[in-house]
Amino acid sequence: MVTSGVNEETKARLRPGSAALLILWTAIGAGALLLLLKSVQNSAEFGRLQPAVLVLNVIGVIALVTLLTRKLWQLVREYRDHVPGSRLIARTVLIFGALVVAPLLIVYLSSLEFLDRGIDSWFQVEVKQGLNDAVRLSRAALDLRMREYSERTQSFARTLEKVSAADLQTRLDDERVISEALEIVLFGGHERIIAASLENPLETLPSRPPSDLLRQVGQLRPYVSLEPQTGGKYIIRTAAALRDPLASTDSRYVVAIYPVPAQLSALAEAVQRSYSQYGDVAAMREPLKYSFRLTLTLVLLLAMLAAIYGAIFSAQRLVSPVQDLIAGTRAVGKGDFGTRLPLPSRDEMGFLVHSFNDMTKRLRRAREEALHSQQAVERERERLAIILARLSTGVVAVDRKLTVSMANHAAGSILGTDLSAATGRALPELAATNERLGQFVAAIAVRFAGGREEWREQLDLDSQAGRRTLMCACTPLPGEDSDMGYVIVFDDITTLLQAQRDAAWGEVARRLAHEIKNPLTPIQLSAERLRRKLLSGMKAPDAEILDRATHTIVQQVETMQQMVNAFSEYARAPEMRITRFSLNQLVTDVADLYRSQDPRADIHLVLDAQLDMIEADRGRVRQILNNLVTNALEALEGVAQPRLEITTRSESGGDAAYAVISVCDNGPGFQRELLGRVFDPYVTSKPKGTGLGLAIVKKIVEEHGGRIDADNRSEGGARVRVVLPVKDSTRSATGGTRTRRALAEGERA
Amino acid sequence: MLRGQSNRSTLHRLVLTLGVVALAVASVFAFADALDGVLEVRSAYVNIDNGVFLLHARIEYPVNPAIRDALRDGVTLTFDLETRVDRERRFWFNANIVELTLRRELAYHAVSDRYVVRDVRSDEQQTFPTLEEALGYLGKVDGWPILVEPQLDGGNYVISVRAGVRRGKLPASLRALMFWADDWHRVSEWYSWSLPV
Numbered sequence: 001m002v003t004s005g006v007n008e009e010t011k012a013r014l015r016p017g018s019a020a021l022l023i024l025w026t027a028i029g030a031g032a033l034l035l036l037l038k039s040v041q042n043s044a045e046f047g048r049l050q051p052a053v054l055v056l057n058v059i060g061v062i063a064l065v066t067l068l069t070r071k072l073w074q075l076v077r078e079y080r081d082h083v084p085g086s087r088l089i090a091r092t093v094l095i096f097g098a099l100v101v102a103p104l105l106i107v108y109l110s111s112l113e114f115l116d117r118g119i120d121s122w123f124q125v126e127v128k129q130g131l132n133d134a135v136r137l138s139r140a141a142l143d144l145r146m147r148e149y150s151e152r153t154q155s156f157a158r159t160l161e162k163v164s165a166a167d168l169q170t171r172l173d174d175e176r177v178i179s180e181a182l183e184i185v186l187f188g189g190h191e192r193i194i195a196a197s198l199e200n201p202l203e204t205l206p207s208r209p210p211s212d213l214l215r216q217v218g219q220l221r222p223y224v225s226l227e228p229q230t231g232g233k234y235i236i237r238t239a240a241a242l243r244d245p246l247a248s249t250d251s252r253y254v255v256a257i258y259p260v261p262a263q264l265s266a267l268a269e270a271v272q273r274s275y276s277q278y279g280d281v282a283a284m285r286e287p288l289k290y291s292f293r294l295t296l297t298l299v300l301l302l303a304m305l306a307a308i309y310g311a312i313f314s315a316q317r318l319v320s321p322v323q324d325l326i327a328g329t330r331a332v333g334k335g336d337f338g339t340r341l342p343l344p345s346r347d348e349m350g351f352l353v354h355s356f357n358d359m360t361k362r363l364r365r366a367r368e369e370a371l372h373s374q375q376a377v378e379r380e381r382e383r384l385a386i387i388l389a390r391l392s393t394g395v396v397a398v399d400r401k402l403t404v405s406m407a408n409h410a411a412g413s414i415l416g417t418d419l420s421a422a423t424g425r426a427l428p429e430l431a432a433t434n435e436r437l438g439q440f441v442a443a444i445a446v447r448f449a450g451g452r453e454e455w456r457e458q459l460d461l462d463s464q465a466g467r468r469t470l471m472c473a474c475t476p477l478p479g480e481d482s483d484m485g486y487v488i489v490f491d492d493i494t495t496l497l498q499a500q501r502d503a504a505w506g507e508v509a510r511r512l513a514h515e516i517k518n519p520l521t522p523i524q525l526s527a528e529r530l531r532r533k534l535l536s537g538m539k540a541p542d543a544e545i546l547d548r549a550t551h552t553i554v555q556q557v558e559t560m561q562q563m564v565n566a567f568s569e570y571a572r573a574p575e576m577r578i579t580r581f582s583l584n585q586l587v588t589d590v591a592d593l594y595r596s597q598d599p600r601a602d603i604h605l606v607l608d609a610q611l612d613m614i615e616a617d618r619g620r621v622r623q624i625l626n627n628l629v630t631n632a633l634e635a636l637e638g639v640a641q642p643r644l645e646i647t648t649r650s651e652s653g654g655d656a657a658y659a660v661i662s663v664c665d666n667g668p669g670f671q672r673e674l675l676g677r678v679f680d681p682y683v684t685s686k687p688k689g690t691g692l693g694l695a696i697v698k699k700i701v702e703e704h705g706g707r708i709d710a711d712n713r714s715e716g717g718a719r720v721r722v723v724l725p726v727k728d729s730t731r732s733a734t735g736g737t738r739t740r741r742a743l744a745e746g747e748r749a
Numbered sequence: 750m751l752r753g754q755s756n757r758s759t760l761h762r763l764v765l766t767l768g769v770v771a772l773a774v775a776s777v778f779a780f781a782d783a784l785d786g787v788l789e790v791r792s793a794y795v796n797i798d799n800g801v802f803l804l805h806a807r808i809e810y811p812v813n814p815a816i817r818d819a820l821r822d823g824v825t826l827t828f829d830l831e832t833r834v835d836r837e838r839r840f841w842f843n844a845n846i847v848e849l850t851l852r853r854e855l856a857y858h859a860v861s862d863r864y865v866v867r868d869v870r871s872d873e874q875q876t877f878p879t880l881e882e883a884l885g886y887l888g889k890v891d892g893w894p895i896l897v898e899p900q901l902d903g904g905n906y907v908i909s910v911r912a913g914v915r916r917g918k919l920p921a922s923l924r925a926l927m928f929w930a931d932d933w934h935r936v937s938e939w940y941s942w943s944l945p946v
Contacts, residue, residue: 135859142860212878226861227876234861272860279823283916283933 025306028060057298064305071312084326085319092318096311101304108300115292123282131275138268142226142234142260150224150238152179153256157240160186160254165194172197176256182235183207184256186242194252209239209255217241217253226260232269234260321349328356337364392491394470397477399485402427402445414470414492415440436461436468444474444488453486458493460676467676469494494676505681505695509571517564520557527553566692570681576617576703578728583614583621583659587646590625594633601633604645611650614659615728620700627693628663628720635667635718642666650726657726658706664719669712678710697722784914784933786811790940793910795895802896804832808888808912808937817880819916820857820864827869828853828887829913831936832895834944837905846906847896855883906944912937 075093078086156175163171168186176184176197185196185206191214196206209217216223216239223239241253260268321344331339337360341353388395394411396419398404404422412419417434428445431438439461447455456473472490479485531550535543584607591603629644636642647662670678677683679698682691694710697720701708706724713719793806810828820826830851835843852869858876864883867874877883895908916933 138860139862210876210878211882225863225878227863228858228861228865228874230872230874268860272858275859276823276825276856279819280825280916282822283819283824 028056031056054295054298057295057302061298061301061305064302064309068305068309068312071309075312083323085323088322089312089315089319092315093308093311096315097308100307100311104300104304104307108296111296112293115296116289119285119289119292123285127278128282131271131278134271135275138271141264142236142268145258145260145264146224146226146236146238149179149236149256149258150222150240153224153238153254154222154240156184156256157242157254160252161242161244168195169197179256179258182257182259184254186252186254188252207257210237213237213239213255218251220251228269228272232265233262234265234268236260320344321353325353325356328360332360332363337367394490394492395487396427396490397485397487398427400448402441402448404430405485411490414468414490440470444472447474448486459490462672462676467494468492469497469676498679501680502699506571509567509681513564513568513571516560517568520560520564524554524557524561527557566696570692570696570699577619578615579618580613580615581618583611583661583724584608584648586618586622587625587648587661590622590629591646594629598633600642602641602643603629604643606645606647608647608649611648611659614724614726616704616724617700620703621724624697624700624722625661627697628661628722631693631720632663632665632667632718636665639667651723658723659726661722661724662719663722664713664717666717669716669718670710672712675711679708694720784811784935785815786813788912788914788935788937790910790912790937793908793940793942795908795944797898798892800898801894802898803892804890804895804908804910805892806830806890806910806940808890810884810888810912810914811935812880812884820855820880823857823859824916825854825856826933827915828855829915829936830890830893831911831913832893833909834896834900835907835909837907837943843907846900849895851890851893853887855887901944907941908944909939909941911939 075086075090079090156179160168160171172184172186172195175181176199181199183196183198183204183206186194187209188194191209193206198204198206210225213223213225220241220243222241223237225237227235227237229235236258237255238258239253239255241251244252321341324341324344328339328341339360340357343350343353343357388406388408391408392410394414395406395408396404396411397406403424403426404419405424407419407422409420412422415434415437417430417437419430422430427437427441431441440459443459443461447457452474453476454474456471459470459472461468461470469492470490471493472488474486474488477485477487527550531546535546535550538546587605587607591605594601595603625646629646632644633642636644643666645662645664647660647664649660649662651658651660674683679694681695683694684691698708701722701724704724706722708720708722710718710720787809788811789809791807791809793804795802795804797803808830816826832847832849832851833845834847835845837843854867854869856865856867857863858865861876863876863878864880865874865876866883866886875883875886877886913934913936915935
């Protein structure tokens with residue numbers, strides 16, 4: 001869009017400029033043509049207009065050079081910057097320029113040569129010589145007449161020498177008429193007129209003798225001169241001195257002026273005029289050449305500059321749409337499909353630009369559609385991701401090589417590892433660090449190896465942290481061979497199974513308590529009655545047998561009673577009596593009690609001073625501790641250096657605070673196969689005991705909203721870890737075990 | 750970038766203009782010393798004769814072989830004597846009262862071997878056997894009426910005289926062609942003096 005905007009702006013700026021230039025050139029051309037026409041009609045007009053034409057030309061040349069310099073500079077810069085199209089423009093300009101400049105130069109040089117020769121031919125030596133000869137001829141023709149008149153004047157002067165003063169005027173008049181002179185004047189000393197005869201005495205006066213005449217006559221030499229007159233006439237002025245021996249101081253001389261015949265005058269005048277005109281023109285020879293050369297050079301410059309400018313201008317006009325196309329293509333290459341190019345014309349270039357615009361329009365539409373679909377897919381994906389993340393079921397998608405393509409959060413937490421960064425990695429590689437994941441991977445690898453692609457099975461995973469039971473289902477994902485994959489969906493059903501077991505055992509205990517406890521009392525009473533009634537009346541050996549038998553019955557019944565009570569206790573759900581007490585104090589009390597009972601018991605306490613009062617059923621927590629310590633001490637029997645450690649610790653998880661009680665021993669630890677079920681009733685590795693100790697502990701812990709787990713320590717021995725909420729409100733919030741058991745029963749039903 | 754570019758184009762223009770000017774100047778000086786020599790108004794004065802101011806002037810015109818040769822080749826020279834009378838003004842340019850030109854042509858008459866001086870206005874002509882005499886005649890102007898008393902109405906007046914020589918009598922078209930290459934044209938300094946009224 002930006003590109004197209006800039007282009008349109010440039011075009012808009014160029015158009016008025018080109019229009020103005022066009023008008024200017026048209027005006028100059030028309031003006032030049034007009035001037036040419038006028039000058040052809042009238043050369044004087046041409047002379048008058050020529051300075052204007054020249055000034056106009058000089059201005060034109062300066063303007064063109066300025067414009068051309070700018071254009072060329074712009075071209076050079078673009079060429080250096082590798083602007084698209086600049087090379088094409090440069091080439092076009094070079095070709096156009098060469099095509100125009102070469103013939104122009106040829107015409108210019110030949111014109112110059114022609115001009116020089118032409119002007120030189122005007123002033124040929126022959127012409128000059130001819131004129132000089134004409135002048136000489138005229139002079140020769142006139143010289144003859146001048147000599148004749150001079151001699152006549154001299155002889156007349158000699159005749160005058162003897163003439164008396166009274167006859168002078170008559171002689172002069174006679175002579176003037178005879179000789180057809182215009183005037184004859186006799187001068188005395190100091191240019192004094194002694195006598196004068198004029199053709200028209202009323203209109204003219206005797207003319208004054210010129211200085212050279214006086215000089216010559218003073219030297220007693222005859223004088224003759226040809227004098228041009230106004231109107232192309234000539235006169236011949238002759239003078240001769242009179243030899244007067246009487247008056248040497250006042251020498252006399254006669255001056256006669258004769259007309260030159262009109263025909264001769266006209267011819268002489270014509271020769272003179274030609275001579276003068278030729279002289280005037282010949283003097284102009286060099287300046288004329290110079291002027292013509294300059295004019296021609298100016299015209300050449302004007303034409304050449306205009307041609308080059310025109311070449312650049314046309315090349316730019318021609319290449320402009322190509323440049324637009326290049327810029328547009330680049331923009332499209334960068335992903336800007338909004339580019340629209342201005343249509344230059346209706347020619348092939350216009351068609352190309354139109355096609356380009358059409359293409360970008362289609363591309364833009366296609367991209368928008370693709371974007372919409374992509375957004376829809378993205379939304380779907382996000383929705384799916386949220387659903388998967390919120391699922392408590394673990395979902396893992398893998399390919400044939402067990403490379404993870406997707407794993408949700410629940411999968412990680414069920415398998416006890418973080419799978420958030422597992423995407424793209426192979427499951428066996430991840431399994432190296434996690435035992436449970438290793439078993440999981442091994443289980444599914446076995447099934448894949450067996451060619452089973454779709455299955456649903458229960459998997460049991462054992463690890464240090466305990467046994468987990470997963471309900472696992474695998475389905476192949478649709479796809480080509482190369483990217484075929486599987487989705488494995490699994491649920492941790494350990495808790496569910498446990499709850500089912502708890503519920504079953506509760507029921508068993510309740511029935512046992514109910515069904516067994518009732519006949520026990522009559523059995524015991526009957527045995528005691530037999531003993532009381534019969535023992536005293538029997539003989540010693542019989543009495544002893546009876547005594548032993550009844551004693552055994554009573555003892556066994558009591559044992560059974562205890563057992564039934566224990567079951568009853570397990571099945572019972574008494575009201576909790578929540579009080580606030582110090583857990584550390586309670587732990588110390590219990591430890592002290594066991595130490596006093598069994599001096600061998602090496603019980604260590606590591607108590608967290610930060611752990612303050614907790615809210616719980618004190619009696620039941622004591623029972624937890626009793627059961628755990630008893631359990632541990634029983635396990636330590638036969639161990640060389642028995643050691644029991646009870647640790648309390650304060651822990652916070654989420655919003656609530658928890659008290660953690662750990663009971664560790666250095667005994668043989670739990671049997672590995674029992675590790676997942678140690679809290680089930682009747683799961684025990686010991687020869688004696690009801691097998692309900694840990695089951696009851698678990699029940700009490702769960703009633704308090706806590707949790708319990710058991711594992712073996714890496715350095716040897718067992719560890720049981722009890723986590724109890726510090727506040728009763730936390731327990732209420734978590735619901736307690738009864739709710740969960742009810743839920744489990746409901747599920748089982 | 751833009752600034753640099755504009756500077757550069759200014760430079761281009763400057764160089765170009767200088768070139769054109771240099772060409773013009775060179776053309777003016779191409780034929781420089783054709784009218785070499787002294788050209789000045791040596792002295793000038795006016796006298797009043799019956800209310801008419803008559804100018805008398807002595808002018809020295811250049812004489813050199815180039816002029817002589819040119820005349821011998823048939824070239825005509827025009828001699829102008831320009832006179833102007835200005836009224837002085839204190840706070841402004843002087844006001845021109847009169848501006849006159851006495852124009853005469855000098856040519857060599859090849860047929861008669863004489864130098865002809867012709868008054869262009871009156872078409873009167875004088876012939877001289879030598880160039881010196883012709884120039885002497887041209888350089889001596891006596892009693893040229895330039896002003897009549899009624900044209901003056903008080904104040905100070907300045908009379909200025911200037912002599913000029915140029916090659917004249919060319920066809921109009923050629924004279925126009927020569928407008929930049931005419932070295933055959935010189936004028937003297939103004940010779941000015943105040944007119945006491």
